[in-house]
Amino acid sequence: MSRFAANSLLLLAALVWGSALVAQATAMDHLGPLTFTGLRFLIAAAVVLPFALAEGRRARARGTPGGHLTRNHYARFVLLGIVFFFGITVQQYGLLSTSVTNAGFLTAIYVVMTPIIAYLVFAERPHPIVWPASLTTLGGIWLLGGGSIASLGAGDLLMVVCAVFWAMHVCLIGRFAAASGRPFALSSCQFAVVGVIGLLPGLYLEPVSLATLAGAAPELLYTGIISGGIGFTLQAVGQRWTRSADAAILLSSEALFAAIFAALLLGERLTPAGLTGCLLIFAAILAVQLAPMIRLRRVRTEGI
Numbered sequence: 001m002s003r004f005a006a007n008s009l010l011l012l013a014a015l016v017w018g019s020a021l022v023a024q025a026t027a028m029d030h031l032g033p034l035t036f037t038g039l040r041f042l043i044a045a046a047v048v049l050p051f052a053l054a055e056g057r058r059a060r061a062r063g064t065p066g067g068h069l070t071r072n073h074y075a076r077f078v079l080l081g082i083v084f085f086f087g088i089t090v091q092q093y094g095l096l097s098t099s100v101t102n103a104g105f106l107t108a109i110y111v112v113m114t115p116i117i118a119y120l121v122f123a124e125r126p127h128p129i130v131w132p133a134s135l136t137t138l139g140g141i142w143l144l145g146g147g148s149i150a151s152l153g154a155g156d157l158l159m160v161v162c163a164v165f166w167a168m169h170v171c172l173i174g175r176f177a178a179a180s181g182r183p184f185a186l187s188s189c190q191f192a193v194v195g196v197i198g199l200l201p202g203l204y205l206e207p208v209s210l211a212t213l214a215g216a217a218p219e220l221l222y223t224g225i226i227s228g229g230i231g232f233t234l235q236a237v238g239q240r241w242t243r244s245a246d247a248a249i250l251l252s253s254e255a256l257f258a259a260i261f262a263a264l265l266l267g268e269r270l271t272p273a274g275l276t277g278c279l280l281i282f283a284a285i286l287a288v289q290l291a292p293m294i295r296l297r298r299v300r301t302e303g304i
Contacts, residue, residue, distance in 0.1 A: 001241045009238035010250040011285070013231045018257025020227035025095070027219035032206030033092035036216065037085075038199025043224030045191035048233055052184040059181065069182060076176045077186050081193025083172060087165030089198065090158050098155030106159035108141040111252045113167035115245035122171060126245035133249055133284040140284065141255045143277030170248050174239030183236040191228060246288050256281045 027036050060068065091107060098106075112134045118124040177183040202208070213220075239247050256278055263269060 001237075003241060006238040006241035007246070007250055007288075009234045010242060010247055011253060013234035013238065014251050014254040015257045016227055016231035016234070017251075017254040018259075019261050020223050020231070023219040023222045023227070024092075027216045027223070028092070028095070030212045030216035030219075031208070032202060033089060033096070034198045034202030035206045035208055036202075036220070037089055037092060038195050038197070038202050039213075039220055040195075040224045040228055041191040042195030042199065043220060044228030044232070045188050045195055047225050047229035048184055048188040048191065051233075052182070052188040055182055055184040069180060069185060073180045073182070073185075074189065076172075076179070077189035078193055080169065080172050080176055080186065081190035082197070083165055083169050084190055085194040085197045087162055087169055088194065090162040090165065094155045094158035094162060096155065098153065098159060106156055107163050107166065108138055108252055108255065109160060110163040110166040110170065111137050111141075111248050113163060114170050114248035117167050118171050118244040122175070122244075124171075124244060126243060127288075129287050130245040130249070133287045134245070136280050136284040136287075137249050137252050140277040140280030141252065143273045143280065167248070170239070170251065171244045173236055174242065174244055174247065177236045177240045183240060184233060187229075187233040187236045191232070249284055249288050253281055253285055 031039070056069075115126045115130050115134060118126065173186070177186050180186060235247075235251065242250070259274065259278065
């Protein structure tokens with residue numbers, strides 16, 4: 001897959017996630033964070049499972065790597081699911097005690113954390129454009145949220161912790177998907193891990209009834225099938241061919257798409273600061289996409 005195609009998949013994933021933020025918020029009116037997370041990702045695992053099985057059959061028929069997954073592969077998938085669970089669950093709990101503006105900005109810190117973790121832990125050297133692009137993206141998200149944050153509290157600390165887990169997840173998922181050659185199997189497995197870890201304590205600690213399940217059914221189906229099954233699988237496929245730092249910037253455009261959907265579906269209007277934030281995010285995405293292409297074209301030209 002070309003780098004452009006992979007980056008396009010990541011942008012599509014961010015678009016899907018941006019459209020699902022409203023559903024994630026309203027579902028909390030009916031279900032607790034653990035129960036909602038568990039059910040959502042069990043649905044996602046079931047949606048992706050047929051594709052994972054077909055992927056395995058094709059790999060075995062062709063004799064390509066990933067035809068037979070080993071215990072090491074599954075151990076990595078489970079590890080990824082655990083990291084994913086902590087990221088998504090800490091975020092859900094944080095939303096109970098902080099504003100959406102604070103949550104959006106503080107979670108977005110993972111844009112800057114990702115290239116740092118990728119470099120320190122995996123010795124992955126990002127393209128030089130990543131550092132200014134990461135800061136530009138963070139500034140754009142801050143402006144998109146109104147250019148200010150309220151006084152910080154416990155919920156905001158949870159969002160910073162969430163950002164650490166998101167950065168770790170972005171760093172790991174591309175490596176694990178590339179090593180196994182089975183992005184659909186990875187997605188289905190990590191979803192199942194999140195679903196089980198979330199649902200078991202959720203059923204014990206949080207009130208659940210047929211009425212609450214029926215009330216949250218539309219949100220569960222949308223976030224389970226669209227945002228979970230499709231969105232996070234697009235991430236797994238795309239990150240096989242894109243560096244972690246670049247992927248973090250592309251995926252953070254979720255904030256941009258959320259603002260667009262809020263304007264189209266809810267009639268919300270962006271302030272001048274918000275419009276400036278959108279432009280900054282868009283500029284950072286273009287920089288990450290085009291700068292390596294320009295550099296490669298220059299190298300080829302000089303080599304002629």
